[in-house]
Amino acid sequence: METDKRATALYSFDPYxxxxxxxxxxxxxxxxxxxxxxxxxxxxxxxxxSRHWSDLFDGISYGLILFIFGNYSNTLRLSSWITVAAFYPSLFGYALIAELPFTKTSLPNIKNWPKGMWAVFITAVAIILVFAGYHIYLGYLLPMPFVIYYISCLSIPAVILASSFLLSKEVNQNWCRTKLYSWKTRNINKNATQQNQEQADEGTTLLPVAATPQSAHNPYTRQVAIHLHHWQIFYVLAFFTRFDHPVSQVGAGIVLACYMEGICAYGYDRLVNDG
Incomplete structure (x- = not known):
């Protein structure tokens, strides 16, 4: 029972x-x-x-959130050496793969990926899906409704990513104001047409009234760009490798390594950037 409580905890913290x-x-x-x-x-x-210093404190902040809500007090409780043993080979293994000539590209450039990059990507996705399936199985073994909460948490990064793209659409296209302005303009022109028709029915003439063609006010002076980095992908995955099962501990070491490779090499680059 105590094991179940630790395993199903949505958050936990142990200072040591x-x-x-x-x-x-x-x-x-x-x-x-x-x-x-x-x-x-x-x-x-x-x-x-100064960038190293900023990355250090970003790392502490991101690490604290991950540790608490990823339940790493439980994951590392008995066999933390498994996660550590998986972490360091994966860290440098990922770096070696990233140094291959055909992998020197990024996700926004996906349309121009070479075949070698596609092979690496598909292999990585397949491995992630296998681990994901087994982790859902581990969650299913725990008392309900834990597995429901566990799977539902995927909606959090999905909402963050979707809101980022909506923000990009709004800033780059002035989307909300343009739609609102178009709606207002249609209503003004429709009302003007109705007034003219009423005047014509009464036998009088009235010059057409129409909205002056203007563009909607755009308060944005700069565009934004979305760049999804691999550290962000694996940071999210690290929240789900939360079990004290050896497979989950190995998975935790791998995703933490891929996340940290991005931080060590590039730093905490942002999802939404000024264009």
Whole structure:
């Protein structure tokens, strides 16, 4: 019963385990990765000390949210070495894959991906789906309604992503004001036509009244662009590898590694950017 309570907790926190979590999955791998990447001339974003400092505190903030709501107090409770053992090979394995000539591209450039990149992408999606299916099975083994909550949490990143695209549409196309202005203009012209028809029926003439053709006011001075980064994808997946089962602990190590590779190499690049 106590095990079920820990496993089905929607949030948890243990200060000691959190300290180990930050140490093992951020404080230690970050400088090691930057050093090796510099020596091997891997692709990285140049970072000033202020950017390193910002990434450090972003990492603590993102890590705290992930640790609490990803229930990592439970995931790392008994066999944290499994997650650590999966993390470090995956971190540098992902980096080596990212350094292949055909993988040096990004998600927004998906229409121009070479065949090699498509092969890597499809393989990765297949692995993720297999892990996802097994994690849903692990959730199903726990008392109801945990698995319902577990699957429903996928709606959170979906809503965030959808709202980002809606924001982009609004800013880049002035969408809301344009639709509202078009609706108002149609109503004004419709009313003017009705008034003219009424005057004509009464035997009088009236000059046509129509809305002056103007564009809707646009308060946005800059456009925005959506760029979904791999660190964001794997950060989200890390919330779902929350079980103390060895398969879930291996999965946690892999997704944490892919997330941290993006942070070590590039930093906390944003989803919504100024165009």
């Amino acid at each position: 385990t959190f300290g180990l979590f930050l140490l093992a999955f951020y404080a230690i791998p970050y400088p090691i990765y930057r050093f090796i990447a510099h020596r091997l001339k891997w692709e990285t974003n140049p970072k000033t000390m």
